[in-house]
Amino acid sequence: MYVKGVGMTKFGFENRATWDMAYEASLEALEGSNLSVNDIDAAVISTVDTLVSDERQRHYPSLVSSLFKRRIPMIQIPAVCGGGGAAFWAANKLGYDNVLVLGVDKIAVNTSPVITNEIMNATDKVWEQNEGMIFPCSVALVAQQHMLKYGTTTDDLDLVAFKNHENAFLNEKTPFYRKKITLEQIKKSPVIASPFRLYDCTLNVNGAAAAVLSREKSDVEVAGSSLHVDHLGPFEREDMTTLTACGIAAKEAYKKAGISAEDIDVMEVHDAFTILELLSYEDMGFCKKGEGTKLIRNGTTKINGKLPVNPSGGLKARGHPISATGMAQIYEIVRQLRGECGDRQVSKHKYGLTQNIGGPGGSVIVNIFKKMGG
Amino acid sequence: MYVKGVGMTKFGFENRATWDMAYEASLEALEGSNLSVNDIDAAVISTVDTLVSDERQRHYPSLVSSLFKRRIPMIQIPAVCGGGGAAFWAANKLGYDNVLVLGVDKIAVNTSPVITNEIMNATDKVWEQNEGMIFPCSVALVAQQHMLKYGTTTDDLDLVAFKNHENAFLNEKTPFYRKKITLEQIKKSPVIASPFRLYDCTLNVNGAAAAVLSREKSDVEVAGSSLHVDHLGPFEREDMTTLTACGIAAKEAYKKAGISAEDIDVMEVHDAFTILELLSYEDMGFCKKGEGTKLIRNGTTKINGKLPVNPSGGLKARGHPISATGMAQIYEIVRQLRGECGDRQVSKHKYGLTQNIGGPGGSVIVNIFKKMGG
Numbered sequence: 001m002y003v004k005g006v007g008m009t010k011f012g013f014e015n016r017a018t019w020d021m022a023y024e025a026s027l028e029a030l031e032g033s034n035l036s037v038n039d040i041d042a043a044v045i046s047t048v049d050t051l052v053s054d055e056r057q058r059h060y061p062s063l064v065s066s067l068f069k070r071r072i073p074m075i076q077i078p079a080v081c082g083g084g085g086a087a088f089w090a091a092n093k094l095g096y097d098n099v100l101v102l103g104v105d106k107i108a109v110n111t112s113p114v115i116t117n118e119i120m121n122a123t124d125k126v127w128e129q130n131e132g133m134i135f136p137c138s139v140a141l142v143a144q145q146h147m148l149k150y151g152t153t154t155d156d157l158d159l160v161a162f163k164n165h166e167n168a169f170l171n172e173k174t175p176f177y178r179k180k181i182t183l184e185q186i187k188k189s190p191v192i193a194s195p196f197r198l199y200d201c202t203l204n205v206n207g208a209a210a211a212v213l214s215r216e217k218s219d220v221e222v223a224g225s226s227l228h229v230d231h232l233g234p235f236e237r238e239d240m241t242t243l244t245a246c247g248i249a250a251k252e253a254y255k256k257a258g259i260s261a262e263d264i265d266v267m268e269v270h271d272a273f274t275i276l277e278l279l280s281y282e283d284m285g286f287c288k289k290g291e292g293t294k295l296i297r298n299g300t301t302k303i304n305g306k307l308p309v310n311p312s313g314g315l316k317a318r319g320h321p322i323s324a325t326g327m328a329q330i331y332e333i334v335r336q337l338r339g340e341c342g343d344r345q346v347s348k349h350k351y352g353l354t355q356n357i358g359g360p361g362g363s364v365i366v367n368i369f370k371k372m373g374g
Numbered sequence: 375m376y377v378k379g380v381g382m383t384k385f386g387f388e389n390r391a392t393w394d395m396a397y398e399a400s401l402e403a404l405e406g407s408n409l410s411v412n413d414i415d416a417a418v419i420s421t422v423d424t425l426v427s428d429e430r431q432r433h434y435p436s437l438v439s440s441l442f443k444r445r446i447p448m449i450q451i452p453a454v455c456g457g458g459g460a461a462f463w464a465a466n467k468l469g470y471d472n473v474l475v476l477g478v479d480k481i482a483v484n485t486s487p488v489i490t491n492e493i494m495n496a497t498d499k500v501w502e503q504n505e506g507m508i509f510p511c512s513v514a515l516v517a518q519q520h521m522l523k524y525g526t527t528t529d530d531l532d533l534v535a536f537k538n539h540e541n542a543f544l545n546e547k548t549p550f551y552r553k554k555i556t557l558e559q560i561k562k563s564p565v566i567a568s569p570f571r572l573y574d575c576t577l578n579v580n581g582a583a584a585a586v587l588s589r590e591k592s593d594v595e596v597a598g599s600s601l602h603v604d605h606l607g608p609f610e611r612e613d614m615t616t617l618t619a620c621g622i623a624a625k626e627a628y629k630k631a632g633i634s635a636e637d638i639d640v641m642e643v644h645d646a647f648t649i650l651e652l653l654s655y656e657d658m659g660f661c662k663k664g665e666g667t668k669l670i671r672n673g674t675t676k677i678n679g680k681l682p683v684n685p686s687g688g689l690k691a692r693g694h695p696i697s698a699t700g701m702a703q704i705y706e707i708v709r710q711l712r713g714e715c716g717d718r719q720v721s722k723h724k725y726g727l728t729q730n731i732g733g734p735g736g737s738v739i740v741n742i743f744k745k746m747g748g
Contacts, residue, residue, distance in 0.1 A: 048432065058422065058495040059454045059606065062736030066498075066605040071619060074603040074737075075460055077449050080433045086449055094467050121432040124440075229448040231440040232433065245445060362436030363448075 001092050001099075002218040003211055003369065005032025008331040011207035011319040012175045013108045017055055018047065019067055021208035022104045025327075026068075033212040035098060040212070042096040043074040046083035046103045046323035048118070064102070080122035081272060082358025084209065084326025085365030089227040097215050103327035104208035115204060123359045124233035136201060136273065139360055140193035142234050143275040146241045147195065150290035152278065154195050158186045159296045160274040161199040161316055167303055168313025170344035173328075175205060176317045200274040205319030209327035211334070217372070220334050223351070224256030224368040234360050241290075243276075243283045245364040246355065250284040253366040259351060261285035264307065264368070266336050266346045267353035268329035271314040277301075280355055281309070284366070308346045311336060326356035326365060337371040375466050375473075376592040377585055377743065379406025382705040385581035385693040386549045387482045391429055392421065393441055395582035396478045399701075400442075407586040409472060414586070416470040417448040420457035420477045420697035422492070438476070454496035455646060456732025458583065458700025459739030463601040471589050477701035478582035489578060497733045498607035510575060510647065513734055514567035516608050517649040520615045521569065524664035526652065528569050532560050533670045534648040535573040535690055541677055542687025544718035547702075549579060550691045574648040579693030583701035585708070591746070594708050597725070598630030598742040608734050615664075617650075617657045619738040620729065624658040627740040633725060635659035638681065638742070640710050640720045641727035642703035645688040651675075654729055655683070658740070682720040685710060700730035700739060711745040 007028025009021045047060050057063050061074035079086035084103030091099045107115055120129040128138055146152045165181035168174040189198035230245035237244055254260050271277040278292030287295055295301050301309035312318045312332040333352035335341050352369045381402025383395045421434050431437050435448035453460035458477030465473040481489055494503040502512055520526045539555035542548040563572035604619035611618055628634055645651040652666030661669055669675050675683035686692045686706040707726035709715050726743045
């Protein structure tokens with residue numbers, strides 16, 4: 001399949017109805033495709049059903065049908081934070097000609113206890129969350145293990161946050177557009193769950209992102225798409241510092257695309273917590289296990305480095321509206337491959353990769369995109 | 375694709391963990407398939423994330439991975455009351471060799487206000503539900519329209535309830551097994567939303583049902599599977615008494631199977647409210663529009679009639695554990711086609727049909743099954 005068009009709202013704290021954000025992102029994707037909504041023959045939607053919103057709607061495909069006045073096959077695929085990626089993966093496999101893929105969520109509302117409680121439902125509930133080890137604590141243990149085994153330091157984690165905030169400074173879709181975050185600020189921010197400080201953690205925002213996938217050739221091909229699922233909690237993995245499903249998905253995606261990690265020019269990875277960006281370097285084969293720190297220390301993954309990672313700012317600094325995130329990654333990579341990213345445009349852009357994670361590693365989706373004729 | 379095995383828990387009010395029910399139904403489906411869980415190469419799961427349960431889990435595929443110690447592609451497809459059907463439809467299209475399809479939900483717990491509120495999220499929220507027109511009221515208006523236009527009476531609706539309770543009397547998986555419900559009881563039950571009385575409405579139960587789909591030939595083929603989506607509310611349809619998406623899905627399924635309505639020997643339809651069974655007769659082409667009453671009056675759809683409908687007892691009397699329902703319909707039809715249904719076995723069973731509805735007509739899934747070599 002080919003990506004014809006992509007669309008994305010600004011990510012932020014504005015209190016907009018989800019249907020309004022869904023409409024904006026979908027229309028931009030349709031316009032970029034030169035297709036009318038009447039050309040779409042199926043839709044795959046990801047949302048965690050606008051869980052803290054007044055207009056909460058569990059039957060989102062039907063809402064999209066009302067919105068666009070279209071009666072076609074549509075399904076909803078949530079996968080907590082990996083929902084957008086999972087929807088895109090399925091849309092590639094369903095066998096339709098022109099598929100709209102949409103990720104949308106609204107979680108930045110003034111109800112932190114509700115959000116904390118909902119996010120608890122995205123990982124092991126019985127053994128961890130109900131005992132008080134909520135999401136940041138669970139991933140903090142992974143970071144502690146990585147520090148213990150491989151000598152990773154909080155300075156390394158700070159560099160991930162700093163790089164991604166530098167990138168977000170150049171991205172007009174993020175809340176951090178033209179807002180400088182200094183390394184000093186990052187280092188002095190309050191502790192959330194040691195070793196994580198505030199700036200190690202992603203940002204809850206509202207937003208939507210969409211794409212139109214088509215059988216008909218366009219300039220961006222989906223060269224490989226893979227989804228793999230692992231057990232619920234990090235404690236169930238053989239090694240807590242290894243995202244097992246990520247390794248499997250990446251290998252499969254490279255194989256489908258007929259390339260290897262070295263061919264990737266730019267990527268967006270799921271840095272919901274800074275440590276996850278380092279694990280992603282390692283588990284997708286960009287360095288040896290435990291050596292992710294090298295790539296952040298020597299600048300390889302900066303926007304002007306050999307392998308720019310999270311040029312959009314990532315979940316860290318672009319923000320993370322749950323199901324919209326996977327599609328926002330695709331939005332960024334497609335626009336990077338097309339050379340449309342202005343100040344944050346990377347120099348080499350033939351192959352791009354997106355990696356989206358649901359839970360603390362439970363669902364991992366890796367997509368590889370190829371710029372045609374480039 | 376072929377159905378190799380099916381599994382189903384008893385439906386009822388027992389307070390079991392969803393993982394426990396999911397495990398039981400899946401194991402039965404695997405055993406019936408003569409496959410080990412290690413032969414499964416993908417899974418599609420439907421659940422509305424055990425919404426009122428302590429062990430609420432939004433990342434169900436990952437829970438299933440923990441349960442079966444399998445790391446394979448898995449996705450979750452909720453479609454409110456049509457979730458099981460939607461998951462089955464997608465599993466047919468994903469291109470894997472052996473796919474586990476599972477529907478599971480737990481809603482029969484002592485929290486009616488929570489359930490009412492959650493079910494509100496399955497149809498239009500803004501124009502109808504928030505204004506007090508909750509689900510039964512919305513569908514009651516459809517029934518009133520049908521009465522006004524076609525002379526349907528409450529006696530007709532009572533006959534649907536009575537027939538399905540008669541069938542459930544013979545089904546050891548239902549809460550109404552060996553429990554007689556008389557026509558008198560039905561007629562004297564309390565009014566819920568006129569014209570619906572208690573016995574016009576489905577029953578909230580807990581349960582799980584599963585199937586193993588395979589490329590490899592078995593005795594039951596999925597001859598046609600179709601999913602279509604319509605707008606959220608009945609008021610958005612041109613005619614409130616017509617399930618538009620159902621008509622489209624049925625036509626497409628017949629076409630794929632190379633048959634017409636007359637070829638169907640037995641079916642399970644989505645009688646969440648009695649009127650929906652009559653609309654289903656009409657909109658799938660088993661009679662002219664408005665004449666569904668004929669089939670219930672003259673006994674055509676009784677278990678010993680020409681076209682037995684809901685031999686399991688249907689949502690009405692077998693109960694309706696949301697996402698498990700679509701898979702329970704498939705469980706019944708596959709067993710009917712195989713001649714395994716004992717006291718409630720229908721006499722002709724070459725072609726069977728299941729029709730599952732999400733919302734008041736928003737998602738409709740029609741599957742046609744063919745007994746091979748029969």
